[in-house]
Amino acid sequence: MDLNKAYKKIKNKLPDDVKLVAVSKTKTVSDIRKVYNLGHRDFGENKVQELNSKQKELPEDINWHMIGHLQTNKVKYIAPYVSLIHSVDRLKVLKEINKRAKQNNRTINCLLQIHIAEEETKFGLNYQESVELLESEQYKKMQNVKIIGLMGMATFTENTKQIKREFENLRKIFISLKEKYFTDSQLFKELSMGMSADYEIALQYGATMVRVGSLIFGKRE
Numbered sequence: 307m308d309l310n311k312a313y314k315k316i317k318n319k320l321p322d323d324v325k326l327v328a329v330s331k332t333k334t335v336s337d338i339r340k341v342y343n344l345g346h347r348d349f350g351e352n353k354v355q356e357l358n359s360k361q362k363e364l365p366e367d368i369n370w371h372m373i374g375h376l377q378t379n380k381v382k383y384i385a386p387y388v389s390l391i392h393s394v395d396r397l398k399v400l401k402e403i404n405k406r407a408k409q410n411n412r413t414i415n416c417l418l419q420i421h422i423a424e425e426e427t428k429f430g431l432n433y434q435e436s437v438e439l440l441e442s443e444q445y446k447k448m449q450n451v452k453i454i455g456l457m458g459m460a461t462f463t464e465n466t467k468q469i470k471r472e473f474e475n476l477r478k479i480f481i482s483l484k485e486k487y488f489t490d491s492q493l494f495k496e497l498s499m500g501m502s503a504d505y506e507i508a509l510q511y512g513a514t515m516v517r518v519g520s521l522i523f524g525k526r527e
């Protein structure tokens with residue numbers, strides 16, 4: 307299917323208040339431009355170097371989403387422009403984001419990445435670790451980051467029941483953290499969950515953002 311058709315097909319399935327992050331990792335600048343020219347502005351990448359080089363070549367009004375594991379020593383490269391970091395999985399990296407945001411005179415929006423999958427390899431905090439982060443004195447002092455929600459990835463499986471269970475778990479964690487730590491803040495409202503294979507399930511469990519790559523751009527090598 308061509309890019310335009312694939313993009314429009316997904317857009318038509320999404321409610322207006324759900325944000326589509328078009329995941330363009332490994333895809334060319336020219337492919338991104340095609341989707342940009344349809345009016346799309348939110349793109350996601352998982353590697354700092356690739357994100358940086360694409361950001362330089364593409365229009366300034368793109369909202370760039372960092373969705374991959376982020377090494378502390380690379381935060382400085384994306385801090386000047388990144389729109390949302392989905393993959394905050396430890397206090398140390400949040401501290402660095404805060405520091406670099408401050409140097410750039412801005413506030414950077416972040417999501418805490420929660421580990422919901424069975425696979426060992428997927429990054430993320432568990433519930434207790436996210437509580438510890440939010441209760442830490444270091445976090446409370448940070449003035450240049452805003453945590454606006456959570457991100458999670460379900461297990462890569464055909465087992466729909468399991469995927470549902472994992473998204474439901476993420477939604478429960480979201481509600482619980484919101485009640486505990488964000489009652490007087492309107493900011494904590496984003497739930498980034500769902501990829502090409504499971505975004506329709508994620509919508510049933512309250513996703514406000516879906517991160518879709520291969521369904522739009524085609525399979526990756």
Ligand SMILES: *Cc1c(COP(=O)(O)O)cnc(C)c1O
Nearest residue numbers: 329352373501502517518519520
């Ligand atoms: C690659 C990636 C996606 C998109 O994956 P598709 O299956 O191609 O839609 C979403 N989220 C993260 C964190 C990714 O790394």
